[in-house]
C-alpha cells in the first residue's frame with residue numbers, strides 16, 4: 034500500500050481486477066478490451082472528476098443549483114456504462130454523473146443543473162432516464178421498462194443506479210420482487226458509498242451486505258470494488274449477459290436480474306448543501322483515497338504501456354475542454370419560465386393548465402426577464 038496506509042477493502046469479499054496500486058491482481062482476468070477502449074474508460078474517469086470539480090465551483094458562484102458530487106465514485110458509473118450497449122437504458126439516482134460522461138451526453142445534461150428541463154429531455158435521446166431525487170422512486174419504472182423490453186423481445190437491458198439508502202425504501206423491494214418473479218432484464222446497481230447523507234451504512238441495514246438482499250428475491254447479488262473501473266466493467270458485463278439470457282450461450286437460458294453492490298466511498302459532501310464534517314471525521318476519507326479510481330486506471334495504463342506522460346497530459350487537456358464546452362453550451366441555453374410545465378404530462382391536467390395560463394399572463398404583463406434570475 035502507499036502512504037495512505039491500509040487498503041480499506043482488504044478484508045472484504047469483493048470482486049477485483051486491479052489492486053490498490055493499479056496492477057492487475059495475480060489471479061484476475063483483465064477484460065479483453067482494445068487499447069482505445071481502455072483509454073476511453075480513463076478519459077471518462079478524468080472528465081467526470083473534472084466535471085465534478087467545476088460543478089461544485091459553479092454552484093459556489095451561483096451559476097448552477099444544488100449539486101451532488103461524485104468524486105470517488107466515478108469508476109462504478111463509468112465502468113458499468115462501458116459494459117452496456119448504447120441501446121441499453123440507464124436509470125440513475127443523481128450522483129452517477131460518470132454514466133452520463135461515458136455516454137458522451139455532458140453538454141446535453143448540464144443545463145438540467147442550471148434549471149433547464151431540456152437537460153433531462155435531451156439525455157433521453159441517449160437512452161438515459163431523467164435523474165431521480167425521490168429516493169428509489171425510479172426503480173419500479175426501471176423494472177417496468179426492462180419488462181417492456183422483454184415483452185417486445187427487444188435485446189435491451191436496464192441498469193438502474195441507486196445508493197445504499199435507497200434499499201430502505203419500499204420501492205426498492207417492490208422493484209426487486211417484480212424483477213425476480215418476472216425475470217426482467219434489470220441490473221440493480223447499488224452504490225454503497227458509506228453514507229446516506231449523515232446516516233452510516235451500519236445504521237441503514239442489519240444485513241451484512243447490500244448484495245445479500247438479492248437472495249430474498251431469488252436472484253444473484255454480487256459485491257465488487259466500485260473504485261476499480263475494470264472490475265466494475267467485468268461484473269456489469271457478466272450481469273448484462275445474464276439479463277439478456279445469454280450468460281453461457283446455452284439454448285433456453287432465461288433472462289435474470291442481478292443486484293450489483295459497488296463498494297466505494299463518497300470523498301466529498303452529500304450535496305453542495307451539506308457539510309460532512311458535522312457527521313464524519315475528515316480522516317475517515319483518507320484510506321479510501323488510496324483506492325482513487327483515476328490513479329489506479331492511470332497506473333494500469335502506464336504499467337501496461339498503453340499510455341505515457343504525453344498521453345495523460347492530452348487526456349487531461351481534452352477533459353478540461355469537454356467540460357468547458359459543456360459549461361459554455363449550458364450557459365447559452367435560452368430560459369423560458371413556462372418550461373416547468375412542459376415535460377411531466379402529455380396533456381396538462383386542468384389545475385396545472387390554469388397555473389400555466391396564470392404564469393403566461395404574468396409574463397405578458399411584466400416581461401420574461403422579470404421571471405429569470407439576473408446575472
Ligand SMILES: Cc1ncc(C[n+]2csc(CCOP(=O)(O)OP(=O)(O)O)c2C)c(N)n1
Nearest residue numbers: 128166167168195196197198199228229230
Ligand atoms: C423518498 C425520499 N426520501 C427522502 C429523501 C431525502 N434524501 C435525499 S438524498 C437522501 C439519501 C440517499 O442516500 P443513498 O440512497 O445512499 O444515496 P447517496 O446520496 O449516498 O448517493 C435522502 C434521504 C428523498 N430525496 N426522497
